[in-house]
Amino acid sequence: MHRDLRLPPLSFCLTGLSLMFYLAPPVLGMEVSVPMTLNVLNGTMARLACTFNSCYKVNNKHFTLNWTYQSCRNCSEEMFLQFRMKIINLKLERFGNRVEFSGNPSKNDVSVNLKDVQLEDEGTYNCYVMNPPDRSLGHGKIYLQVLMKAPPERDSTVAVIVGASVGGFLAVVILALMVVKCVRRKKEQKLSANGLKTEEEEEEGKTDGEGNPEDGTQ
DSSP: OOOOOOOOHHHHHHHHHHHHHHHSOOSSSOEEEOOSEEEEETTSOEEEOOEEEOSSOOOTTTOEEEEEEESSTTSOOEEEEEEESSEEEOOOTTTTTOEEEOOBGGGTBOOEEEOSOOGGGOEEEEEEEEOTTOOOEEEEEEEEEEESSOOOOOOOHHHHHHHHHHHHHHHHHHHHHHHHHHHHHHHHHHHHHHHHHHHHHHHHHTBOTTSOBOOSOO
């Protein structure tokens, strides 16, 4: 039996705000944006949307992606799709040929489609992204819930207007935070590299050209 997840406009608005703050970038780590919960009608297609923000351009030689599925909270993760130079569909028996990659890594989109959704497809879907030289691993988690019938339509005009206004403001804030964070991250990595180089030069300075220790007196 499935719970009735219909929300009045005000609740919808508050839920949208909570989701927006959830997706706002933290100070550290790669940002991955996903819907926290996805309600899909049985027999239809589910788009498991996953996008990411990185301080570096995607290089297919180093970029990696893993999609996994968990049927319950404490269940082990089953990998069903990955990216290693190219998309590899592992075709788990539970999904068969129903998984289709619909994203574009060069555009920071690694979404997948799950066709003909079944009740057995309910569970948690994990999106893992790594984009070197960015050192952080991005992780997004989606809970997919399958509905047997579509909820009745509601007039949510006010919620949409308020949500759009707040969303626009948050988008500007998120963009500003991303710029600051990328500048800071690149600066830290540059300082780290320079520090290592300086240490190596100091070590070399302790020896003469032939590798022998220099005399401390003339």
